[in-house]
Amino acid sequence: MSEKMKNIYYPIDAEVVDVVTETSTIKTFKFKLSEPLKFRAGQFVQLTVPGIGEAPFTPSSEPGESTDLEITILRTGRVTDYLHDFIKPGDPVGIRGPFGEGYPFDKFKGKTVLVVGGGVGLAPMRAGIYGLFQNIDDYKRVSIKFGARTPNDFCFTDEFDTWAKKPHTDLKLTIDRPFPGWTGTVGVVTVLLDDLDVDIEDTYVISCGPDIMLKFVTLKLLDLGFDPFHIYLSMNRRMSCGFGKCHRCNIGPYYICKDGPDMCYGEIMNYPNVFG
Ligand SMILES: Cc1cc2nc3c(=O)[nH]c(=O)nc-3n(C[C@H](O)[C@H](O)[C@H](O)COP(=O)(O)OP(=O)(O)OC[C@H]3O[C@@H](n4cnc5c(N)ncnc54)[C@H](O)[C@@H]3O)c2cc1C
Known part of the structure; x- marks a missing residue:
């Protein structure tokens, strides 16, 4: 070094x-x-x-x-x-x-990983997806759900087919409102969780997107019976130093910069400012 x-x-x-x-x-x-x-x-x-x-x-x-x-x-x-x-x-x-720490991939071994992204949240998710693909056989399944405002607001569209063809991987998209020519799902990304076909007890979730999306994704997952300790939220909120000195990004005793930015919901859920 x-x-x-x-x-x-x-x-x-x-x-x-x-x-x-x-x-x-x-x-x-x-x-x-x-x-x-x-x-x-x-x-x-x-x-x-x-x-x-x-x-x-x-x-x-x-x-x-x-x-x-x-x-x-x-x-x-x-x-x-x-x-x-x-x-x-x-x-x-x-x-x-x-x-930061990044995603705890070791915990996901042998499990299904549900990847839920919205808007520019797809950017950090792409590194996560590449990371999962590096050892795809370590996971039971990788299920990707992405949402964007319109079909023109998705990033990395030229890679979607390749991702969906990876072993035991599936990809579903939704857009917020009807759009000319779009025949797929319409509604915010939580609609893709409505008919979730995963074994909930054996699934970990990683999610990245605006605070409001993270909030409603989390509420939906809890409603479905997910363990709060199986939900990892990428929290891209304002910060400055990047290593726990400036105190701008803490949630309770945790610093998003140092302990995250992918925070285990179970560990932070009892603090007041989880969703901004
Ligand atoms: C760990 C981490 C990872 C991130 N990864 C990405 C990424 O991959 N791609 C990406 O596009 N962005 C990412 N962001 C957000 C990015 O850091 C901000 O958009 C950027 O700092 C804005 O800087 P600026 O000088 O352009 O905006 P500023 O001039 O500082 O702010 C403009 C406006 O945006 C608001 N704002 C600024 N930063 C944030 C923020 N973090 N959250 C919410 N509102 C904000 C301000 O309040 C203001 O209203 C990440 C943030 C964090 C903390």
Whole structure:
């Protein structure tokens, strides 16, 4: 490990190599790092845009160790607007991290993993899905449920067929409202949980999306009889330092940056600010 990687405040240098437009508000930025970064699915990094600022993002690329890194970013404010409007191949950025624990894949061995994502929540979920596919035979089944506002708001659509063809994997999509030409399910992502055909006691859930989605997905899962300790919520809320010092992202005694960002619902459910 280099000196830079040992110092959590020191970003490693990276260069933008490609920018892919996923939807009207989401782009995937592909980076080449000056040294390999090793991360587990669900861990996040701090991306520095020189002269503009820094923001946390969970890589959307395959977990492991590599000098290639992808981050899929929704336009929402100062840093993300600048990325969308001005950042192009050849531009320098910095990457700090990885931070957080990531998904506890060891607990999922031999179980069904239900992946529930909405909106830009599909970005961190993609690293999770790639991570599950790395050892797909470790799991009984991988069942993916994604929701978006319209068919044009899904990211990674060109990969969906490949994912659905992986062994014991299935993928279902829904959009919020009827849309010309859409013949699939309509309704927010919880509608895909209505006719859930999994063994609930033997299933773990990972979910990422807006707070409001996480709330209603969790309530639905509890209603269906899921153990709160089988529900992992990726909580992408505001934070600053990334390692439990700035106290901006705590839920009770837990820090989303340090203990998450994928938090076990059973551990946090009795604290007041779980859903923002
Ligand atoms: C662990 C983690 C992983 C994340 N992964 C991703 C990812 O993969 N892709 C992605 O697009 N985004 C991700 N985010 C969210 C991302 O960090 C924010 O969108 C980003 O920090 C916004 O920075 P900004 O300077 O563009 O916006 P700002 O100018 O700081 O804010 C603009 C507006 O957005 C609101 N806002 C800013 N950050 C957040 C937030 N985290 N949650 C809710 N509202 C916010 C502000 O209150 C403000 O209203 C992640 C966040 C965390 C904590």
